[in-house]
Amino acid sequence: MSKEFEPVLIGFTCNWCSYRAADLAGTARVKYPPNIRLIRMMCSGRLDPTFVLKALAGGADGVLITGCHPGECHYLEQNYKALRRYLLLRRTIAQLGIEPERVKLVWASAAEGVHLAAEITKMVEEIRELGPLNWPKWNENNGYKSSLPVQVEEVSS
Amino acid sequence: MSSNGKPKFAMYWADSCGGCEIAVLNIHEKILDFDANFEVVFWPVAMDAKYKDVEAMEDKSILLTLFNGAIHSEEHEHIAKLLRQKSQIMVAFGSCACEGCIPALINLSSKEDFYNTVFETITTVNPDHIRPETVVSMEEGDIYIPEMYRVVRSLEQVVPVDYYMPGCPPESPQIAAVIDLVIQVLKGEAELPPAGSVIGAGNSTVCDDCPRERNVKKIKKFVRIQDIEEVDPNLCLLEQGIPCNGPATRNGCGALCPSAGAQCIGCYGPAEGAIDYGARLMTAFASVIDSNDPDEIERILDTLPDPAGQFYRFSMAGSLLRASKYAWEGK
Numbered sequence: 001m002s003k004e005f006e007p008v009l010i011g012f013t014c015n016w017c018s019y020r021a022a023d024l025a026g027t028a029r030v031k032y033p034p035n036i037r038l039i040r041m042m043c044s045g046r047l048d049p050t051f052v053l054k055a056l057a058g059g060a061d062g063v064l065i066t067g068c069h070p071g072e073c074h075y076l077e078q079n080y081k082a083l084r085r086y087l088l089l090r091r092t093i094a095q096l097g098i099e100p101e102r103v104k105l106v107w108a109s110a111a112e113g114v115h116l117a118a119e120i121t122k123m124v125e126e127i128r129e130l131g132p133l134n135w136p137k138w139n140e141n142n143g144y145k146s147s148l149p150v151q152v153e154e155v156s157s
Numbered sequence: 158m159s160s161n162g163k164p165k166f167a168m169y170w171a172d173s174c175g176g177c178e179i180a181v182l183n184i185h186e187k188i189l190d191f192d193a194n195f196e197v198v199f200w201p202v203a204m205d206a207k208y209k210d211v212e213a214m215e216d217k218s219i220l221l222t223l224f225n226g227a228i229h230s231e232e233h234e235h236i237a238k239l240l241r242q243k244s245q246i247m248v249a250f251g252s253c254a255c256e257g258c259i260p261a262l263i264n265l266s267s268k269e270d271f272y273n274t275v276f277e278t279i280t281t282v283n284p285d286h287i288r289p290e291t292v293v294s295m296e297e298g299d300i301y302i303p304e305m306y307r308v309v310r311s312l313e314q315v316v317p318v319d320y321y322m323p324g325c326p327p328e329s330p331q332i333a334a335v336i337d338l339v340i341q342v343l344k345g346e347a348e349l350p351p352a353g354s355v356i357g358a359g360n361s362t363v364c365d366d367c368p369r370e371r372n373v374k375k376i377k378k379f380v381r382i383q384d385i386e387e388v389d390p391n392l393c394l395l396e397q398g399i400p401c402n403g404p405a406t407r408n409g410c411g412a413l414c415p416s417a418g419a420q421c422i423g424c425y426g427p428a429e430g431a432i433d434y435g436a437r438l439m440t441a442f443a444s445v446i447d448s449n450d451p452d453e454i455e456r457i458l459d460t461l462p463d464p465a466g467q468f469y470r471f472s473m474a475g476s477l478l479r480a481s482k483y484a485w486e487g488k
Binding site: 056 | 265432433435436437439440442443444446448449451454455458461463464465466468476477478479480481482483485486
């Protein structure tokens with residue numbers, strides 16, 4: 001490869017801590033690589049393993065899940081649920097031949113902009129080391145299930 | 158319409174066990190109604206028919222095709238495409254056709270590992286290390302054997318499917334109800350459900366039909382059902398630590414297994430709205446684990462030795478990842 005491999009990471013961040021930490025990193029002009037695409041969720045407990053699998057199947061090289069520190073969840077204990085799901089998910093994807101390091105859980109409070117930026121930088125380098133995941137785009141064909149539009153719930157603004 | 162005026166019916170087995178055919182025959186006296194209303198033109202298990210007979214039929218001349226089995230070889234794919242071309246209504250019948258079922262568990266291993274297990278392990282005497290070849294040359298000419306694919310696919314990943322009928326096998330009363338419906342449609346007394354629907358099953362989960370009591374009990378370890386001396390007959394199996402797939406599985410079977418004291422293994426496939434069956438189950442299993450400490454959670458998870466097998470027993474081909482890296486890389 002002539003050009004260095006640029007990994008694509010998807011980050012699922014909690015509205016109450018890590019998303020604000022990312023914001024803080026921006027305000028404080030702390031630099032972190034642009035390889036990560038952050039998606040805000042209301043809580044790390046909202047993390048359905050489906051999201052992670054879909055990200056990996058859809059072309060992401062790694063997924064970073066971030067939430068509030070243990071005991072500091074805005075919704076009392078949902079981050080523990082995220083932790084259990086994450087540990088179970090890691091074991092499952094390892095059986096499917098995906099390096100478990102490609103999915104990572106990091107705790108970052110709203111004040112830890114520098115810490116989050118450092119973790120993102122570290123993970124981008126780790127994934128760069130692992131190389132592309134490049135999950136094959138399967139021949140979708142035109143079965144009904146694959147062509148059904150995704151149903152989006154209407155939310156009044 | 159055929160010569161005797163009855164609409165034509167076909168059923169085919171691809172990568173499957175034949176249980177779906179038995180389930181069809183298990184509709185008992187309903188089979189007479191079925192025979193009175195349909196002419197069976199192609200059903201390899203039940204009658205002699207050649208592929209060339211199907212090839213000679215006019216397009217869309219078969220009214221109803223029940224296709225069971227996953228797509229694992231060139232032959233399966235060829236017949237799936239052929240029957241799609243000749244049929245008006247194509248039903249993915251049974252778990253294999255819907256989402257891969259047991260045959261799709263091969264998607265967790267490479268083709269090489271699969272062949273090694275079948276042809277080289279101690280239970281097989283194969284001193285010449287013979288492996289299947291797609292072409293074998295004999296004095297009389299070449300013999301051609303369909304190639305086996307690296308990855309098992311569900312029917313809808315190969316051809317468009319009109320309806321899905323899950324189950325391993327679909328429960329006979331559900332088959333009878335579907336056949337009744339098709340007969341009523343033929344008489345103009347009913348209408349077909351919208352294309353793409355799941356037929357012969359419910360819209361909820363097995364837990365919804367399960368008579369067992371569900372509390373908020375948490376568990377410290379998973380156990381295999383055969384390792385428990387006494388299973389509580391009234392309490393939710395998952396809350397007793399038995400890996401039960403009910404929370405993610407579509408209902409329609411009447412919760413037969415949990416009612417009889419065995420865990421749900423998930424043969425009716427993903428529940429309505431579940432995109433990835435395994436992911437839904439991971440969420441359910443993670444929620445009963447009674448620990449907030451990463452090390453203890455890992456110890457509890459150690460008691461669940463094969464998560465991928467547990468979560469994708471029936472749904473590997475239909476899952477988001479579809480196959481392991483080993484399967485599609487072939488090593």
